[in-house]
Amino acid sequence: MRHNFTTMKNPYLLPNKFRLIGYLLLVPGLVAGIFFFYLDYSPSWLDFRVFTFYNDQFFGPKAMFSLIEDNIGNEVAAVLFLLGAVMIAFSADKLEDEFTLRQRFEALVWATYVNYAILLLAVLFIHGMAFIHVFVVNLFVVLILFYLRYRYLTWKSAKTADNEE
């Protein structure tokens, strides 16, 4: 059966094949993130001179619009994970139509509310240096919540349709 989905296409969605590319970026990004950020692994082969807009170390000089020495492990992990997560979340499904677009919208609004509820709780109950973990996790939570919620909505509608036909 061949569908020709023409109603209300979303120009902001990526082609479906980007989902696979997204997973190929996200998985190594996740592994690298665990090593570089949480296990504090900083191999010297990732030490580079990089350009910075603004750099403020705890025990070092501040720098603006200049080159600094940096271990780019964290940056590599974050870029891989963020690009992967965006591609997974915003790649079109094979059966994408106006109803799935509404489900995407609902999931995005829901994810935004939940994300900021989590952030509010974190502001109130997490203190000191531990709050840096909140910033790191908050980079990705809205995308993860959105995708899980969207998948749940599409699964629920498919299940209901299957049961009632």
Place this chain on the structure above:
Amino acid sequence: MKNNIRMSRNVVRQSQTELAEAVGVSRQTIHAIETGKYTPSTLLALKFARHFGCKVEDLFQLEETDG
């Protein structure tokens, strides 16, 4: 808004899958419309009307609660 999509589909003896293919949406979308969980766009409503050979108003009607 109420609709007669299921009734119209039954008249021409079509499955949800066949109707979905005819108007270019998924079967889940047809089910959501028939059960009132989703109100289709004007474009899709016009496609339904063209498919069933009737006016949009024959398929979709406003209710008191629609204001």
